[in-house]
Amino acid sequence: MVEIIQANTDDHKILTDITKKSKAYWGYSEQQMNEWSDLLTVSSEYIQNNKVFKLIVNESIVGYFSYMNIENNLxxxxxxxxxxxxIGKGYGKLLLNHFILNIRQSGITRIILDADPNAEKFYESFGFIKTGQIKTSIKDRFLPIMELVL
Structure with missing residues (x-):
């Protein structure tokens, strides 16, 4: 059974674990992962203050997405x-499709994100376009700034 439902504040530890394991999947060094530890931590306050949805497969939380309103239509x-x-089994696509469908139904017309460079092609496959980039703490590494107009 697969479902996507709103996360609750008690999910913060498992969502942090998912974030860190997923990020490490792309081969970042242990030192880099330690430097990013605070940035990759999902607090109960974050869940309370943003829209966070968890993916449950066979009664286990295996993924999530979160978003925030920036402006009326963004x-x-x-x-x-x-x-x-x-990863690679369609669950990321399932999450992103669920997110885009809900955003589209809410009348919002634009989505922005800062992608991990390893995920840029994934977002492009959904129609996101690179609109800029952000320099990161890793030499010669940039995060693509991406946008989808609905």
Missing amino acids: VRLDNLFVLPEY
């Missing part, structure tokens, strides 16, 4: 992560 997709053993 939202920021802040996170989309699945556990490494679920």
Whole structure:
């Protein structure tokens, strides 16, 4: 059984674990992962203050996405992560499709995000376009800024 439902504040530890394991999947060093630890932590306050939806497969939380309203017609997709053993099996697509459908139904017309460079092609496959980039703490690494107009 697969379902996507709103996360609750008690989910913060499992969502943090999913975030860190998913990020590490792309081969970042242990030192880099430690430097990013605070940035990759999902707090109960974050869940309370943003829209966070978890993916449950066979009664286990295996992924999630979160977003925030920026303006009347603009939202920021802040996170989309699945556990490494679920990467490449369609669960990220399931989460992103669910997110886009809900945003489209709400009347919002634009989505922005800062993508991990490893996920740029994934977002492009949904119609997101790179509109800029952000320099990161890793030398010669940039995060693509992406946008989808609905």
